[in-house]
Amino acid sequence: NSKVIQTPRYLVKGQGQKAKMRCIPEKGHPVVFWYQQNKNNEFKFLINFQNQEVLQQIDMTEKRFSAECPSNSPCSLEIQSSEAGDSALYLCASSPWGGADTGQLYFGEGSKLTVL
């Protein structure tokens, strides 16, 4: 069973609505990633954090997506104004120090977003 906890498992939003997903990384893992997996099994890296600081993010994330990993609180990914193309499974993954460097990530079950 995954030790990375993502909530909610499912969310349904109308176009233009906000969508917010949360992730509790595995205990002791300072590195957190967010990925988007579409229905064609294409993965898109969105953003990653080391402790509370953003390490890397893509352009899309900078415009409509926002994310944070505050200390002592769940990480979150929020889409300010949902679009139909945002319908996907959003996966959170965490890693211990060095783990991300070797390609070993620990994934949550995902939050499946459907934008109507």
Place this chain on the structure above:
Amino acid sequence: TQTVSQSDAHVTVFEGDSVELRCNYSYGGSIYLSWYIQHHGRGLQFLLKYYSGNPVVQGVNGFEAEFSKSDSSFHLRKASVHWSDSAVYFCAARGGGRALIFGTGTTVSVSP
């Protein structure tokens, strides 16, 4: 630019058969390669990884993979599949950037 390709979208095998899932990558430098499994409606689970050393690496649940620099490949194998191995398998690579690059997956269906 780093790419990962999985040439087989779907593989069907009988329980007890062996299976090999193919993964090819393109990247000019040192690369970390890994395999993940995703059961229907679930997240990804790590199976194994390779960076250097013995090109054959062992993973969980009887999976192993072999790295070939000459072929730019990292194929996954299992000698005897179980029905519970039915899932989507993703090959992933990390080269210069921190983010993993994933292939589009191979769906394995195990028939009784």
